Amino acid sequence: MAKLTLVKNPGQAQANNSTVRESFSVSSDKLSQRPPFQDLYQINPEVLARITAHMKANGYDNGQPITVWRHEQPDGEEERVVVDGNTRLQAARDAGLLEVTVIFKSFTSDAEALKYAIHNQRDRRNLTDSQIIKLVEMVDEPVTGFKGNAPIARSQAIGQKPARTAEKTAKVIGTGRSKIEEARVVRTDPEIAEKVKAGELSIHAGAQQVKAKKGKKTPEKKKAAPRPVTLKLSRADAEAVLRILLRAKASAPTAAVQQIKKALK
Amino acid sequence: MKVIAFSSIKGGTGKSSLAILTANYCAAAGARVLVLDLDIQNSASFFYLARPDDAERRNIAAALQSGDLAGNIIASNTKGIDLLASAFSLVNLRACSERTLRKAIAGKTLPYDFAFIDCAPTLDNLVLNAVNAANLIITPVRLSQFDWKGARFYRDQLAADTDKADAWRVLFNFYRPPRSDSPDALANQYETQFRDAFDGAILPLTIPESSLVQRAIDTREKITEAEAKRKLYSAIKDLASYIGASDSVEAF
Numbered sequence: 001m002a003k004l005t006l007v008k009n010p011g012q013a014q015a016n017n018s019t020v021r022e023s024f025s026v027s028s029d030k031l032s033q034r035p036p037f038q039d040l041y042q043i044n045p046e047v048l049a050r051i052t053a054h055m056k057a058n059g060y061d062n063g064q065p066i067t068v069w070r071h072e073q074p075d076g077e078e079e080r081v082v083v084d085g086n087t088r089l090q091a092a093r094d095a096g097l098l099e100v101t102v103i104f105k106s107f108t109s110d111a112e113a114l115k116y117a118i119h120n121q122r123d124r125r126n127l128t129d130s131q132i133i134k135l136v137e138m139v140d141e142p143v144t145g146f147k148g149n150a151p152i153a154r155s156q157a158i159g160q161k162p163a164r165t166a167e168k169t170a171k172v173i174g175t176g177r178s179k180i181e182e183a184r185v186v187r188t189d190p191e192i193a194e195k196v197k198a199g200e201l202s203i204h205a206g207a208q209q210v211k212a213k214k215g216k217k218t219p220e221k222k223k224a225a226p227r228p229v230t231l232k233l234s235r236a237d238a239e240a241v242l243r244i245l246l247r248a249k250a251s252a253p254t255a256a257v258q259q260i261k262k263a264l265k
Numbered sequence: 266m267k268v269i270a271f272s273s274i275k276g277g278t279g280k281s282s283l284a285i286l287t288a289n290y291c292a293a294a295g296a297r298v299l300v301l302d303l304d305i306q307n308s309a310s311f312f313y314l315a316r317p318d319d320a321e322r323r324n325i326a327a328a329l330q331s332g333d334l335a336g337n338i339i340a341s342n343t344k345g346i347d348l349l350a351s352a353f354s355l356v357n358l359r360a361c362s363e364r365t366l367r368k369a370i371a372g373k374t375l376p377y378d379f380a381f382i383d384c385a386p387t388l389d390n391l392v393l394n395a396v397n398a399a400n401l402i403i404t405p406v407r408l409s410q411f412d413w414k415g416a417r418f419y420r421d422q423l424a425a426d427t428d429k430a431d432a433w434r435v436l437f438n439f440y441r442p443p444r445s446d447s448p449d450a451l452a453n454q455y456e457t458q459f460r461d462a463f464d465g466a467i468l469p470l471t472i473p474e475s476s477l478v479q480r481a482i483d484t485r486e487k488i489t490e491a492e493a494k495r496k497l498y499s500a501i502k503d504l505a506s507y508i509g510a511s512d513s514v515e516a517f
Contacts (some may be wrong), residue, residue, distance in 0.1 A: 002480065004483050
């Protein structure tokens, strides 16, 4: 017996032309979990336990559907991969629920789905530095060769100011540009990067350590370069300044002492 | 590119179904087809969308707003057919200029042989956009007094509001041939009424009443020349041929 296309492809119901999205109850067994979506954020055991307990008591909350990307893989098999809601799915499985509520969404690639998942999550969580550096690893695409700026020709062609690639990544992740730039520095040193990922170091502290290791002066250690100053003084005042400078001895700028002596001759 | 609008002021006359079946026939015959869904009911989009999310940003409302048709066309789930999908924001365009689509089509050479426009059952500026852009406007009717009244109203409005009255055709849909020659038989009375009112605009073919139409739309059952399907097959073939797709196909 022929089947309605809506039965064969429930996702078709999404084409309902309204702002209301259809959700479906599906067997939790039919959903797959895989990287990069699965390990986008580590499941917090306490949160998982709380959600599991709630699900055991109340069943699955239809108001919190799991976002599933349903698509055909190159081998012709259908994949229903969880893009957002891995904790909820785990909780449902732990609670012994056979069915969960999902919403189907389509993407053109893993990268597009990942950006969606990050966007969803970043507004929901306060990201730790450990999470941020992992996200940077997944989505950051620094352009080399022109200091992170897009070529002018291209930006002129599209009538926009060149955007720093770090800025783009920052926008995706929902943090600041300087944080991304520091994360990039951290990523150049695998050992320190691991410490940041493990939550032992902040991104800022990690970046400082990497710079120190490479012998680069960190901004805090930089001394202000001397600036020449010209003063118009009376002879008496110049002599007084000279006396003060000579009294300061070692710390007195010798160039200044010599110049005053020369002027007084 | 030949533009065919399926339009009627009355609902349920078979606009979407016939637009889809004819488009499918033409594509199966090797033609390059574009389907434009101007109805917020979005039946044609529902049928053709490969991935519903595709239409979120690129759709016919965005095309009408920007004048950029090509940039808003998306691939459909059917070989040879592309789609300008319906969008809810069409409701905000019901008072848009009546010639936006005509200008957008005239301004660009689109790589299609046929464009089928599925209109909403009403007469607003969106419908007039379709009519003004079309080379052929088909109003399917069921032989009933309501359909007769609707077709008359529609014809008069086209004559008053557009220069397309000559491109308008009535298509007998859900057609069951009269069983009697008696002019008093109801079927004959209907036909007489329609022929008297729309003589010259009635298409020289009919679409039979058939449950296969719904199966073809809802289950994607193929329409072939098989005995049980031949009537509908021939009718759609005739319609496609009238439109300009003369190649024969095995199934569509």
